[in-house]
Amino acid sequence: MTIRIVGGGLAGTEAAWQAASRGVPVTLYEMRPVRATAVHKTDRLAELVCSNSFRGDKLDNAVGLLKEEMRRLDSLVMRAAEASRVPAGAALAVDRERFADIITQTLTDHPLITIVRDEITAIPQSTETDPVIIATGPLTSDALSADLASVVGQKHLYFYDAISPIVLADTIDRSKVFRQSRWDRSLRGSQGSQGSQGSRGAEGAQGSQGAQGAEGAQGSQGAQGAEGSQGGEGAACGVDDGAGDYLNCPLTRDEYQAFYAALTSAESATVHDFDKERFFEGCLPIEVMAHRGPDTLRFGPMKPVGLTDPRTGREPYAAVQLRQDNLAGDHFSLVGFQTQIKWGDQARVLRLIPGLEAAEFVRFGMVHRNTYVNGPTVLAETWQVRARPTLFFAGQMSGVEGYVESAASGLLAGINAARLAKGDAVSSPPRTTAIGALAYYVSHANPAHYEPSNITFGIIQALAKAPRGKKERNEALSARALADLAAWMGSDLDFFVADHTRKNQDLTP
Numbered sequence: 399m400t401i402r403i404v405g406g407g408l409a410g411t412e413a414a415w416q417a418a419s420r421g422v423p424v425t426l427y428e429m430r431p432v433r434a435t436a437v438h439k440t441d442r443l444a445e446l447v448c449s450n451s452f453r454g455d456k457l458d459n460a461v462g463l464l465k466e467e468m469r470r471l472d473s474l475v476m477r478a479a480e481a482s483r484v485p486a487g488a489a490l491a492v493d494r495e496r497f498a499d500i501i502t503q504t505l506t507d508h509p510l511i512t513i514v515r516d517e518i519t520a521i522p523q524s525t526e527t528d529p530v531i532i533a534t535g536p537l538t539s540d541a542l543s544a545d546l547a548s549v550v551g552q553k554h555l556y557f558y559d560a561i562s563p564i565v566l567a568d569t570i571d572r573s574k575v576f577r578q579s580r581w582d583r584s585l586r587g588s589q590g591s592q593g594s595q596g597s598r599g600a601e602g603a604q605g606s607q608g609a610q611g612a613e614g615a616q617g618s619q620g621a622q623g624a625e626g627s628q629g630g631e632g633a634a635c636g637v638d639d640g641a642g643d644y645l646n647c648p649l650t651r652d653e654y655q656a657f658y659a660a661l662t663s664a665e666s667a668t669v670h671d672f673d674k675e676r677f678f679e680g681c682l683p684i685e686v687m688a689h690r691g692p693d694t695l696r697f698g699p700m701k702p703v704g705l706t707d708p709r710t711g712r713e714p715y716a717a718v719q720l721r722q723d724n725l726a727g728d729h730f731s732l733v734g735f736q737t738q739i740k741w742g743d744q745a746r747v748l749r750l751i752p753g754l755e756a757a758e759f760v761r762f763g764m765v766h767r768n769t770y771v772n773g774p775t776v777l778a779e780t781w782q783v784r785a786r787p788t789l790f791f792a793g794q795m796s797g798v799e800g801y802v803e804s805a806a807s808g809l810l811a812g813i814n815a816a817r818l819a820k821g822d823a824v825s826s827p828p829r830t831t832a833i834g835a836l837a838y839y840v841s842h843a844n845p846a847h848y849e850p851s852n853i854t855f856g857i858i859q860a861l862a863k864a865p866r867g868k869k870e871r872n873e874a875l876s877a878r879a880l881a882d883l884a885a886w887m888g889s890d891l892d893f894f895v896a897d898h899t900r901k902n903q904d905l906t907p
């Protein structure tokens with residue numbers, strides 16, 4: 399009995415931990431450093447390739463709920479995230495090196511896990527006692543992609559995502575920027591001076607982000623936009639979730655117009671082709687958003703609502719937010735500023751932002767490939783391939799979007815692969831939970847228009863009687879989800895009560 403897992407990213411490592419924690423031996427194949435991807439920089443498992451944020455961490459947003467469910471399911475990714483947490487207001491952001499070190503070390507030390515550094519070029523044979531999980535992510539190597547295409551019986555779908563630039567902290571002109579969370583919504587409790595505005599602000603932040611979806615930055619997002627997933631809860635590429643401790647670069651109308659003119663005339667591979675390419679709408683390059691209209695950015699990543707420039711006492715005309723990207727605090731990423739402007743031009747355009755005139759870039763923005771299967775055609779709710787139930791897909795390539803969602807799918811695939819190997823029945827939590835809703839979405843959405851999704855309250859089964867008010871409704875959905883998750887876990891206590899060794903294991907590398 400052995401579970402073979404291909405891919406040591408967010409999904410594969412979580413799956414390995416869940417399966418091994420249930421006493422099933424695991425062989426985890428990771429091709430780095432033998433073979434690189436276009437984006438990963440290290441040989442660490444669970445490397446975060448872009449933003450260091452796991453997004454909102456409160457129960458009034460869906461990704462906060464998903465994370466809480468994962469904690470209750472003893473997620474390794476969540477444990478490592480807590481142990482490497484950096485200040486990010488009401489969001490959960492991590493020191494990426496420490497995060498990856500903890501996961502790498504924990505799995506390396508696990509007596510039931512063997513890690514093999516090699517590229518797998520064809521899907522391994524699988525049986526009920528020896529299931530296989532494929533979790534090779536958006537940058538699945540070419541050889542394996544070709545084999546996957548033959549197994550899923552149709553061509554892969556490809557589209558493109560983009561990532562944000564990072565600047566060196568001591569090259570930011572602090573006399574021009576100010577530190578503030580939108581609506582002063584912060585875990586560090588800076589709400590005092592605003593009194594009751596905190597909670598009003600929290601509502602407002604979500605409201606205005608909803609408007610953002612409607613206004614165009616994410617306007618054509620259809621179901622996802624309507625649910626507010628990219629707005630109220632933050633997008634995979636790190637669009638502001640309204641909940642962090644940020645450095646804000648305020649722009650006047652003139653400064654915004656100068657920036658806009660430079661941006662729309664900059665050389666970008668994306669803009670020339672953007673009608674032909676298929677971008678994930680929650681992760682659009684800024685130049686693509688800008689080409690949708692002069693104000694689109696002011697309702698998207700440059701929106702000023704909820705910010706007050708202390709030097710003027712007023713809301714700026716537009717603002718760029720910078721988020722701390724590592725524990726040392728010497729790297730800051732431009733929130734929601736994914737771009738494919740040519741690098742020389744990128745520096746010139748971004749240095750027009752007040753505070754960034756002399757910025758040095760640790761990393762420029764870029765566009766990357768994203769490989770995923772058509773979930774509803776291929777997968778069951780348990781993350782098994784319908785046509786071959788001893789094979790599981792998990793993570794981004796299975797048709798979810800985002801670090802947390804990828805880890806969540808790996809969690810459930812790992813549990814179910816272990817159940818299968820032990821001869822137990824596989825199952826998925828109910829659709830009233832975030833993790834169950836995600837599994838249901840991936841396996842039951844309309845295959846004709848399938849797009850990978852972040853978790854949103856919109857895909858969780860609605861309440862029979864919902865309270866008035868968005869925040870109250872979301873909190874009620876969360877309360878029901880956690881109760882239903884507990885009931886689901888309680889139905890099979892042997893599988894969910896963690897043993898003492900596991901509970902007491904120290905994750906410090």
Ligand SMILES: Cc1cc2nc3c(=O)[nH]c(=O)nc-3n(C[C@H](O)[C@H](O)[C@H](O)COP(=O)(O)OP(=O)(O)OC[C@H]3O[C@@H](n4cnc5c(N)ncnc54)[C@H](O)[C@@H]3O)c2cc1C
Nearest residue numbers: 405407408409429448449518534535539634793794800801
């Ligand atoms: C450039 C980029 C930026 C992104 N930015 C964000 C972001 O800011 N926030 C966010 O939430 N999500 C982001 N995503 C999505 C992100 O990739 C996923 O959220 C998450 O990393 C997916 O986890 P995963 O485990 O599915 O894949 P990964 O974490 O990519 O792990 C897959 C692993 O499989 C390995 N592998 C691939 N092929 C093979 C093979 N044939 N044999 C053996 N090993 C193989 C890879 O080396 C990799 O380690 C981004 C993706 C990319 C590519």
